[in-house]
Amino acid sequence: MNLAQLRNEQQRPAEGLALSRQSAQAFTAMHQSGNVALALATGALAEIQLRQGAAAAADCERARAALAGNRQNQANLFVLLTKARVEAANGHPAPARALAAAARARAEGTHALGSVLEARLILGEIELREDPEAGARQLQTLAREARAKSFLLIAGKAAGLVAERSGRGGWQ
Numbered sequence: 558m559n560l561a562q563l564r565n566e567q568q569r570p571a572e573g574l575a576l577s578r579q580s581a582q583a584f585t586a587m588h589q590s591g592n593v594a595l596a597l598a599t600g601a602l603a604e605i606q607l608r609q610g611a612a613a614a615a616d617c618e619r620a621r622a623a624l625a626g627n628r629q630n631q632a633n634l635f636v637l638l639t640k641a642r643v644e645a646a647n648g649h650p651a652p653a654r655a656l657a658a659a660a661r662a663r664a665e666g667t668h669a670l671g672s673v674l675e676a677r678l679i680l681g682e683i684e685l686r687e688d689p690e691a692g693a694r695q696l697q698t699l700a701r702e703a704r705a706k707s708f709l710l711i712a713g714k715a716a717g718l719v720a721e722r723s724g725r726g727g728w729q
Contacts, residue, residue, distance in 0.1 A: 558592065559600045566710070569628040570606035577603060585649050591632035594620040598639035606664045625705075634664055634672040641679050651685050657683070674703050685718060693719050 577600035584592040597620035615635035617640045624633055637660040644653035661676035663669075673689035676700050685692025696715040703712035 558596050558599060559639075559676065561596070561603070563607065565602050568606065570603035574600050574603035574607065575729060582647065590623045590627050594623040594627070594632050594636050597623065598636045601639050605642060605646045608716040610643070614647060626670045630663075630667050631672075634660055637663070638672065638675050638679065641676070645679065650687065653661055653684050654680065670706065671708060674699065674706075674708050678711055679717055681715060682718060685722060689722060694721060704726055 558577065558580040561580060563569070564573035579597045581596035581600065584596055597616045601613040601616040601620070604616060605652045606608070616638065620636045621640070624636060627633070631725060637656055638661055641653045641656035641660060644650075644656060646656060649669045657679040660679070661673055664672035664676060664720055677695070681696040681699055683692075684695055694720045699718070700712045700715035701707070
């Protein structure tokens with residue numbers, strides 16, 4: 558499953574999707590609901606990149622169903638954050654914002670810093686579309702804070718979104 562996540566980050570979503578589906582099947586056979594949910598959510602992230610919004614939404618619902626009664630915080634946070642991304646990608650900013658805010662609150666309550674920063678990234682992306690100046694400020698602040706805390710992937714994504722918006726491209 559880690560390889561599926563890596564392929565998604567490398568902008569190779571077809572490979573990420575295939576690997577996440579293989580992982581979901583293997584984890585289903587082992588009755589590991591948390592890992593099944595993680596694999597399904599990873600597949601949904603690949604489907605977003607492939608512009609398969611309906612499939613991504615369906616996989617998110619399957620992931621949420623797999624987590625019914627499961628109290629694994631990281632799995633629940635990952636699925637919640639993925640659902641927020643899917644809603645945003647499908648053109649539903651209000652539910653996306655609500656899901657990201659809920660994930661942020663939950664992550665803050667459990668001191669899951671990576672998930673807090675990821676939720677802030679999603680919120681910043683939404684804000685960037687709706688109010689470019691405010692969104693850019695949020696993402697610049699996030700990039701600085703994430704970099705200072707050694708969350709370099711999130712820092713790079715936040716800075717890259719701001720640079721892309723301003724036409725500079727790349728990391729700041």
